[in-house]
Amino acid sequence: MRYWINELWRLGYMLFGLGAIGLLLGELGHNLLAGLGWGLAAGLGLYVFLHLRHVRKLYIWLLKNPREAPPPGTGVWGDLFDRLYSYQKAQTQLQGRLRDILRRIQDSCEAMRDSVVMLDSRGDLDWWNSAAGDMLGLQADHDRGQPITNFLRDPRFIAYFESGDYREPLLIPSPVQANHSLQFHLTLFGDNERLLMARDVTRLHQLEMMRRDFVANVSHELRTPLTVLAGYLETYSDHAGQLPERWQRGFGQMQAQTTRMQNLVEDLLLLSRLEIDSPNNDRETLDVATLLAGIAADARELSTERHQLTIEAEEPRQLLANTKEIRSAISNLVFNAVRYTPAGSTITLRWKPWHDGAAIEVEDDGDGFDPIHIPRLTERFYRVDKGRSAATGGTGLGLAIVKHVLLRHEATLEIVSRPGLGARFRCVFPASRLAAAPARPTSVSPDTPA
Structure with a gap:
C-alpha cells in the first residue's frame, strides 16, 4: 500500500512543480489559468512518459531473457521489477526440482524389470520404459500417440481396458512371445489418464499349472485304492459281529476316515476340473x-x-x-x-x-x-x-x-x-x-x- 501512496506523492510533486512553473509563465504572459493548465498538462505528460518508459524496459526485459537481472526502475516500477525477478527465480528453482524429480522417476522406471506405460485420457501411448518396449514390442520412433489397443489386441484385454474396473489384474499371453504369460494391471490417475503395468509371470503360471496337474493326478490316483479299501472295509463291517470288540471299533474308525478321504479326493478333483476345464453347458x-x-x-x-x-x-x-x-x-x-x-x-x-x-x-x-x-x-x-x-x-x-x-x-x-x-x-x-x-x-x- 505504501508504494501506491509514494506514487501518488510523486504525481503530486510533479503536478505541483510544473503547475508552479506554469503559473509563473502565465503571470509573465498575464494569463494565470492558461499557464496553470499548461503546467498541469506537462506534469501529467511527464508522468505518463516515465510510465511508458518503464513499460518499454519491462517488455524488452521479458522479451530478451527474464532470467537475467531486471533493469533499474524508480518508484513502484522498481518494486515490480524486483518482485517479478524474485518470482521468476522461485519458479525456475521449482521447475528445476520438478525436472529432477521427473528424471529420478523416469530413471527408477527404467531400472524396473516390469513394464510401465503411461496412457493419456484417450488411451493413447504417452510414455513407457525400456522393459515395456521389449515386453510389448513398443518402439519410441513411431508408436507414441497410438492407442494401446493397437498393440494389445486380445479381446480380454480390450474388455478389461474398456470396463473401467481395474480392481483385479488380467492374465493373458504375451503379444510378442506366445509362450510367455503377462499380468496386466491398470490404475486411473489425473484426468482419466491410466498407468499400465505389466509383469512377466510365466514361471509363476507354469508352477501354478504344475500344481494343478499334480493335485489332479494325485487325486485321481488315490481314488482307486480308496475305493478298494472302502469296499473291503464295508465287507468286513458286514461280519463285524464275528470280530473281537476292540477290532470292531478300529474298523469303524477306518471306515469314517476312508469316507472322509474319499470326500476330500472328490472335492480336489472337482476343484481341478473347475480350474482347468472351460465352462460347459453354463447357459x-x-x-x-x-x-x-x-x-x-x-x-x-x-x-x-x-x-x-x-x-x-x-x-x-x-x-x-x-x-x-x-x-x-x-x-x-x-x-x-x-x-x-x-x-x-x-x-x-x-x-x-x-x-x-x-x-x-x-x-x-x-x-x-x-x-x-x-x-x-x-x-x-x-x-x-x-x-x-x-x-x-x-x-x-x-x-x-x-x-x-x-x-x-x-x-x-x-x-x-x-x-x-x-x-x-x-x-x-x-x-x-x-x-x-x-x-x-x-x-x-x-x-x-x-
Whole structure:
C-alpha cells in the first residue's frame, strides 16, 4: 500500500512543480489559468512518459531473457521489477526440482524389470520404459500417440481396458512371445489418464499349472485304492459281529476316515476340473426356487430335524447356469450352515432381486464368526475353527469350490458375519445371467371351442 501512496506523492510533486512553473509563465504572459493548465498538462505528460518508459524496459526485459537481472526502475516500477525477478527465480528453482524429480522417476522406471506405460485420457501411448518396449514390442520412433489397443489386441484385454474396473489384474499371453504369460494391471490417475503395468509371470503360471496337474493326478490316483479299501472295509463291517470288540471299533474308525478321504479326493478333483476345464453347458435355464427346495430337503436329512430351514423366493426370473455346478455351490453353503450352526438355529435360503441382477442368499442365525476371517474364507483348507471343522468331517474346500463356480458364472460371493449374529453368504449374479420367468399356463374351459 505504501508504494501506491509514494506514487501518488510523486504525481503530486510533479503536478505541483510544473503547475508552479506554469503559473509563473502565465503571470509573465498575464494569463494565470492558461499557464496553470499548461503546467498541469506537462506534469501529467511527464508522468505518463516515465510510465511508458518503464513499460518499454519491462517488455524488452521479458522479451530478451527474464532470467537475467531486471533493469533499474524508480518508484513502484522498481518494486515490480524486483518482485517479478524474485518470482521468476522461485519458479525456475521449482521447475528445476520438478525436472529432477521427473528424471529420478523416469530413471527408477527404467531400472524396473516390469513394464510401465503411461496412457493419456484417450488411451493413447504417452510414455513407457525400456522393459515395456521389449515386453510389448513398443518402439519410441513411431508408436507414441497410438492407442494401446493397437498393440494389445486380445479381446480380454480390450474388455478389461474398456470396463473401467481395474480392481483385479488380467492374465493373458504375451503379444510378442506366445509362450510367455503377462499380468496386466491398470490404475486411473489425473484426468482419466491410466498407468499400465505389466509383469512377466510365466514361471509363476507354469508352477501354478504344475500344481494343478499334480493335485489332479494325485487325486485321481488315490481314488482307486480308496475305493478298494472302502469296499473291503464295508465287507468286513458286514461280519463285524464275528470280530473281537476292540477290532470292531478300529474298523469303524477306518471306515469314517476312508469316507472322509474319499470326500476330500472328490472335492480336489472337482476343484481341478473347475480350474482347468472351460465352462460347459453354463447357459441352461434353471428354476432356482425348485433348486433351493431340493437342496433344503437334502439339508433336512443331514440336520436330522436339529435346524429349521425356510425358503424365500422373491425373484420370478430364472438363472442361466450350469445346473450341476450351481447345485454343488449352493449345497456347500447350506450344508456348511447345517454343520457349523448349533441345534435350533434357523437357516434361510433366498432367491431375490439384487440391483440389476439377482442373488441367492444362505443366511443363518447361529454363532457367526469374526469378520477378520472373511478375506481368507475361500482359500483351500482355511478353517475358522480347526477343531470344530475336523469334528464335522469337512474337507475345507467347500467355499473354494463355491468361489470357482461363481467365477465361471460371472458372479461374486459376498460374506457378512458378526460373532453372535449369524452369517450371510450372498451369491450375486449379473442381469446377463437371468432369463424371463416362464409363462404360467392358462386354464381353458371345457366349453370353450378350440
